[in-house]
Amino acid sequence: MATTTDRKTNEKTSSIEDEEALEREHFLRILYAYKNYRIYAMERVNRSEKSFNKLPDKHKKLLPAYLPTLSKVRSAIDTNYELILRITNSSDQMFVNKDMENVSDPRKKVKAVTSHDMEKIYTTLKQFARDWSSEGKHERDSCYKPIIDEVIARLPINESFQEQKKVLVPGAGLGRLAFEIARLGYECQGNEFSMIMLIAANFILNRSAGINVYTLHPWVHQYINNKCSEDQVKAIQIPDISTQNLPVNANFSMAAGDFLEVYTEPDYWDCIATCYFIDTAHNILEYLEKIYEILKPGGYWINLGPLLYHFADMHGEESIEISYSELRRVILELGFTILNEKTDVSSTYTQNPRSMLQYRYDCVFFTCQKPFVDTS
Numbered sequence: 001m002a003t004t005t006d007r008k009t010n011e012k013t014s015s016i017e018d019e020e021a022l023e024r025e026h027f028l029r030i031l032y033a034y035k036n037y038r039i040y041a042m043e044r045v046n047r048s049e050k051s052f053n054k055l056p057d058k059h060k061k062l063l064p065a066y067l068p069t070l071s072k073v074r075s076a077i078d079t080n081y082e083l084i085l086r087i088t089n090s091s092d093q094m095f096v097n098k099d100m101e102n103v104s105d106p107r108k109k110v111k112a113v114t115s116h117d118m119e120k121i122y123t124t125l126k127q128f129a130r131d132w133s134s135e136g137k138h139e140r141d142s143c144y145k146p147i148i149d150e151v152i153a154r155l156p157i158n159e160s161f162q163e164q165k166k167v168l169v170p171g172a173g174l175g176r177l178a179f180e181i182a183r184l185g186y187e188c189q190g191n192e193f194s195m196i197m198l199i200a201a202n203f204i205l206n207r208s209a210g211i212n213v214y215t216l217h218p219w220v221h222q223y224i225n226n227k228c229s230e231d232q233v234k235a236i237q238i239p240d241i242s243t244q245n246l247p248v249n250a251n252f253s254m255a256a257g258d259f260l261e262v263y264t265e266p267d268y269w270d271c272i273a274t275c276y277f278i279d280t281a282h283n284i285l286e287y288l289e290k291i292y293e294i295l296k297p298g299g300y301w302i303n304l305g306p307l308l309y310h311f312a313d314m315h316g317e318e319s320i321e322i323s324y325s326e327l328r329r330v331i332l333e334l335g336f337t338i339l340n341e342k343t344d345v346s347s348t349y350t351q352n353p354r355s356m357l358q359y360r361y362d363c364v365f366f367t368c369q370k371p372f373v374d375t376s
């Protein structure tokens with residue numbers, strides 16, 4: 001007969017097993033989404049071709065380059081797919097006991113690909129341009145550089161790599177900001193919860209070899225606002241820097257999971273650097289409290305980004321949207337001191353530089369310090 005302790009242990013084990021099964025299922029769904037990229041993207045090209053084929057002959061004659069352009073789009077998608085296969089093949093050590101058969105047959109457990117997953121894969125391709133191409137340097141200079149300069153100003157670099165200061169980058173995306181901070185001699189951890197991003201980050205950070213060795217077409221899914229058709233199929237190379245050439249004593253890691261759940265140790269980090277991250281929260285106040293809790297007394301929070309609350313217009317999702325002035329008041333109320341603040345730092349996020357539509361954010365950029373003595 002099972003005792004209460006046995007039952008509790010069994011319940012705990014089964015909830016861990018349930019969690020692992022769910023996590024594995026999610027991983028397989030994401031791999032399946034990656035593997036379906038080509039079919040999904042080609043369907044969109046087919047739609048353009050069908051529309052063209054329905055045109056009257058006199059209109060077709062006026063557009064002699066239309067179908068040749070679609071051929072270039074198809075071949076650009078093929079090139080992206082080659083990279084995607086490299087990315088997914090490199091994920092084999094991310095999860096043990098991964099059942100690849102399920103990936104090739106979605107009817108076995110794996111749920112169908114959603115357009116939401118596919119949009120995220122398209123975003124990941126653009127994020128490669130932002131983080132790991134020379135094309136993205138301008139964008140990185142507008143948002144990573146101010147943060148890096150501020151980290152250096154607040155926490156002097158220790159070139160001997162001894163007793164490194166600990167810097168956390170939540171919502172690290174494909175990891176370039178965290179990588180650059182680690183390269184300078186800080187112990188730096190990027191944290192990310194999107195499996196789509198994590199698989200791609202794992203590839204570029206751990207499996208890529210050499211400089212500019214992979215080609216991709218990050219803007220190929222943008223059919224509108226192109227000044228010339230070549231802009232849609234513009235190729236870029238990644239990575240613009242060798243990810244294997246970190247100094248031997250560098251201390252760089254990526255941690256998978258929700259920022260609010262992964263970090264529980266209070267007073268641990270010397271600095272937390274958030275870039276285009278704080279508006280990803282359902283409740284931004286939870287992020288603020290977590291940042292305050294896990295910073296060491298005297299530690300710094302450096303933030304740059306807009307307030308494009310991610311869940312603001314998502315049906316059925318909770319979302320707290322507050323203005324910067326309200327956010328600022330709460331930051332002070334929690335006990336932080338604002339050391340540095342700008343409210344007009346112009347920057348972009350995965351912006352196609354040649355597009356006729358340009359999104360540009362007037363970001364807030366600030367540095368706060370947690371007090372040495374807890375006043376809360």
Ligand SMILES: C[S@@+](CC[C@H](N)C(=O)[O-])C[C@H]1O[C@@H](n2cnc3c(N)ncnc32)[C@H](O)[C@@H]1O
Pocket residue numbers: 130170171172173174191192193194197257258259260275276277280281
């Ligand atoms: C807008 S992107 C910014 C990425 C990167 N910081 C940059 O500037 O390019 C926000 C990132 O935060 C991640 N993210 C959102 N909520 C998160 C959470 N609760 N924990 C960890 N990562 C999260 C998303 O998956 C996404 O990669």
